[in-house]
Amino acid sequence: MMTDAKADSAALEGPSGPPLSRFERQRGKILDAATMLLNQRGIAGMTLQEVAEQLGLKTTAVTYYFRYKEQLVRAVFEDSLQRLKEMVEQAGKADTPRARVDQYLRIHFDHYAAAMQGKTRPLAILSEMRALEGEARAALMQQYQAVFRGVRAFFGPADTAARKLRLTARTQMLNEVVFWSAIWLKQYDVGDFDTVRRQLFDILDGGIATRPSRALPAALGTGEAVAAGDSYSQFLRTATRLMNEVGYRGTSIDRIAAELNLTKGSFYHHLPTKDELILQCFRNSYQRLRDLREQARKAGLDAWETLISVIAQAMKYQFGEDYPLLRTTAFQALPDSVRQIPYEHAQRTTLLFSGLLVDSVREGAAKNVNPLLASHIIMSTINSASDIRSWAAKQDRDDAVADCLSAITRGIFHPA
Structure with a gap:
């Protein structure tokens, strides 16, 4: 669990670094607690009351920012998708497909290390978006599709139907590898992350077959x-x-x-x-x-x-x-x-x-x-x-x- 001091630190700065208002800081701390609870218990197990208890607040203090649980759940996913989009954009600046994927892994492993140390808010488990319905799910899936297309662009242009098919499968595989690593990386010491990342990239790059x-x-x-x-x-x-x-x-x-x-x-x-x-x-x-x-x-x-x-x-x-x-x-x-x-x-x-x-x-x-x-x-x-x-x-x-x-x-x- 993120300590109060670390939660304050994680919610203190916005995307570009300047200090946030009191309203934004408190909203950020609510997102911190909600994201961790959602990852631990799923949407069904996360309640506004428990989010409030994590922060030592009354439930009404949370409902001031998010009147309904559904609003908070959506905000958690929107926050994670926005940060994921920024990660993809940063990795996409590298010169070659291999360099972009390598950078993508590096950015995620750095994020996982910071999250495990309580220095930043973790990404929400995006597979939980499946549980949503209606307009909320449609809007979030549209955001994810934009992220997906950004990752697919790592491999170069999808300029033919056959190439688009192949790159779509490669992208789905890569994203699943990255998201699943958030689970099994917990078995490693943060000091070993760089070695693990390098070994993981080598397998993604060269495959496992000798012949x-x-x-x-x-x-x-x-x-x-x-x-x-x-x-x-x-x-x-x-x-x-x-x-x-x-x-x-x-x-x-x-x-x-x-x-x-x-x-x-x-x-x-x-x-x-x-x-x-x-x-x-x-x-x-x-x-x-x-x-x-x-x-x-x-x-x-x-x-x-x-x-x-x-x-x-x-x-x-x-x-x-x-x-x-x-x-x-x-x-x-x-x-x-x-x-x-x-x-x-x-x-x-x-x-x-x-x-x-x-x-x-x-x-x-x-x-x-x-x-x-x-x-x-x-x-x-x-x-x-x-x-x-x-x-x-x-x-x-x-x-x-x-x-x-x-x-x-x-x-x-x-x-x-």
């Missing part, structure tokens, strides 16, 4: 961890898709039951609470990845073939509309009481890919890169795929998968 010709995924079955026809399976499928699309807050039992034309009673016959359903979705997504790995092993694939085949099938899951994998980033919106299990599954997924990478290095198929960082890039790419289904739909599904695999194996600057 690109080996990046030929084998076809794996779907490896479903649940049966397709029963109502329990239908609840899992629908809840997973909705969590990816509208977040924890938007995934209500009423909405799931309405989509399936089932009663709420049929849900409670299988699961006692919504949180238990979401936890089961996390367990099931992890199990589906494990099942794919086991299929590959039974088929006699080596570690490298297993790795790229699992990634390829996971991408196909995400590009499909029926039953994607639950994004590992979805746990950030969960209540504190249920976050631990999904976080552990995210860590196990990282270790699953790390183990395959280490064995692939021994086979001579993968570069001797930091396997944990490479695994985070793989997970980020799989996560990002659920947001670019429309991109994948504009081309052959196998071509879309191959393009994403190319970014992982050969680097984000390599032409597909």
Whole structure:
């Protein structure tokens, strides 16, 4: 938690540095507290009362600035998007695509270090914008699209349809890597950030494969961890898709039951609470990845073939509309009481890919890169795929998968 002194410091200066008015300083401190609570508990778990308590104020002191919770939530996202836009503009001044991406990472890592030390307000977890509805969501998504186009410009002009398709996927992957790093960077000492950033950039730049010709995924079955026809399976499928699309807050039992034309009673016959359903979705997504790995092993694939085949099938899951994998980033919106299990599954997924990478290095198929960082890039790419289904739909599904695999194996600057 940011101390009062540090909160005062973080809210003291505006974007260009001059002292702020008392009104602006107090508003800034409210945004400090609200951003941290939103990141910790999601939109559903953040209340105006708790924001006030964080600052030692009465709730009426917060409602003077933000009458409704929805106004404060929107202000938090607008603030983060504006700061993100400034980061993108700063990085975009570099001369080459590689220099721009390197600078983009450097700016974010510097920001994360300052936020961890309580020197600045963290960026809000933007995936929580999925939980918003109506005009607020539309306006914020429009702001994010402007940021997205700015990052895509790092790679050069999107002057043909084919190049625009490729750069869109690269941009989605890069942003997901950057945003997900805010979670796993907490495991490192701030003094190691520069080394981690350099190693991360090297993987993004050069990929993980020693011989690109080996990046030929084998076809794996779907490896479903649940049966397709029963109502329990239908609840899992629908809840997973909705969590990816509208977040924890938007995934209500009423909405799931309405989509399936089932009663709420049929849900409670299988699961006692919504949180238990979401936890089961996390367990099931992890199990589906494990099942794919086991299929590959039974088929006699080596570690490298297993790795790229699992990634390829996971991408196909995400590009499909029926039953994607639950994004590992979805746990950030969960209540504190249920976050631990999904976080552990995210860590196990990282270790699953790390183990395959280490064995692939021994086979001579993968570069001797930091396997944990490479695994985070793989997970980020799989996560990002659920947001670019429309991109994948504009081309052959196998071509879309191959393009994403190319970014992982050969680097984000390599032409597909």
